[in-house]
Amino acid sequence: MDFETTVTESIQRTRNIISVRFAKPEGFEYLPGQYIFISIGRGDAELRKPLSISCSPTEGFLEVTKRLTGHPFSNALALLKEGDKVKFKGPLGYFTFLGEYKKIGMLSGGIGITPLRSMIKYIIDKMLDTDVVLFYSNSYEDDIAFEKEFEDLEKKSPKLIIVSTVTRPGPSWTGITGRISADMIKTHLPDYKDRVFYVSGPTKMVDSSLNLLKEMNVLEAQIKKESFTGYD
Numbered sequence: 001m002d003f004e005t006t007v008t009e010s011i012q013r014t015r016n017i018i019s020v021r022f023a024k025p026e027g028f029e030y031l032p033g034q035y036i037f038i039s040i041g042r043g044d045a046e047l048r049k050p051l052s053i054s055c056s057p058t059e060g061f062l063e064v065t066k067r068l069t070g071h072p073f074s075n076a077l078a079l080l081k082e083g084d085k086v087k088f089k090g091p092l093g094y095f096t097f098l099g100e101y102k103k104i105g106m107l108s109g110g111i112g113i114t115p116l117r118s119m120i121k122y123i124i125d126k127m128l129d130t131d132v133v134l135f136y137s138n139s140y141e142d143d144i145a146f147e148k149e150f151e152d153l154e155k156k157s158p159k160l161i162i163v164s165t166v167t168r169p170g171p172s173w174t175g176i177t178g179r180i181s182a183d184m185i186k187t188h189l190p191d192y193k194d195r196v197f198y199v200s201g202p203t204k205m206v207d208s209s210l211n212l213l214k215e216m217n218v219l220e221a222q223i224k225k226e227s228f229t230g231y232d
């Protein structure tokens with residue numbers, strides 16, 4: 001389905017990640033984890049990209065969150081102001097969660113957090129009886145989008161654990177370091193074999209995570225993935 005909507009707000013999440021909020025058009029319904037194709041500009045100047053919806057259907061707005069790359073679509077998104085109009089197509093995708101499983105593990109690299117943020121917010125707002133452990137890997141501590149919000153959600157829900165790791169930590173980072181590894185998963189998620197995994201991020205991160213889970217003998221049928229092609 002095609003929709004047109006209006007920008008309501010732009011939020012700087014980190015030094016190079018922004019969220020843009022839109023009015024949720026009447027008749028637009030989506031599932032946590034789905035994405036849309038956003039078009040900015042018109043005619044020959046139209047720029048179009050797929051972006052996951054980073055808000056939850058329990059929230060009254062529509063939000064996407066983008067890593068700024070300095071490329072044309074990124075720049076156009078960053079320039080959007082309250083009242084500007086954009087077109088979008090959707091919802092699309094099967095990387096969704098509505099409470100089907102009681103225990104899930106999530107692996108996210110960088111901006112791949114967006115569909116998972118939608119699912120986590122949905123689980124908490126709907127008070128679903130789902131136990132979630134999110135492994136959230138970023139290059140630098142300054143890159144961690146939704147960091148404060150996740151801390152607050154973790155305090156609110158005993159069923160949510162966030163394992164945040166940084167691969168290139170600065171001197172002030174006191175948390176976990178390094179890529180998501182088998183040891184890290186086994187330490188924080190001893191019952192990993194009983195879980196369904198949601199893996200999301202740039203293609204290389206998703207592929208290496210799938211290999212890791214395979215090496216840990218997690219069945220393919222227990223893994224769902226969203227690859228952000230376009231960052232390779």
Ligand SMILES: Cc1cc2nc3c(=O)[nH]c(=O)nc-3n(C[C@H](O)[C@H](O)[C@H](O)COP(=O)(O)OP(=O)(O)OC[C@H]3O[C@@H](n4cnc5c(N)ncnc54)[C@H](O)[C@@H]3O)c2cc1C
Pocket residue numbers: 035049050051052053065066067068069070071072073074093111114115226227228229230231232
């Ligand atoms: C289902 C799905 C969901 C997605 N959800 C999100 C999301 O929620 N948030 C998000 O940020 N992205 C998401 N993406 C990725 C998004 O669609 C874009 O592909 C991505 O953001 C890059 O777009 P861009 O216009 O900024 O950069 P592009 O111009 O498309 O460039 C992509 C990257 O390639 C490199 N590059 C491009 N051209 C060159 C060149 N000539 N030489 C060298 N390097 C080059 C740049 O470093 C850049 O980082 C999603 C993708 C899919 C498929």
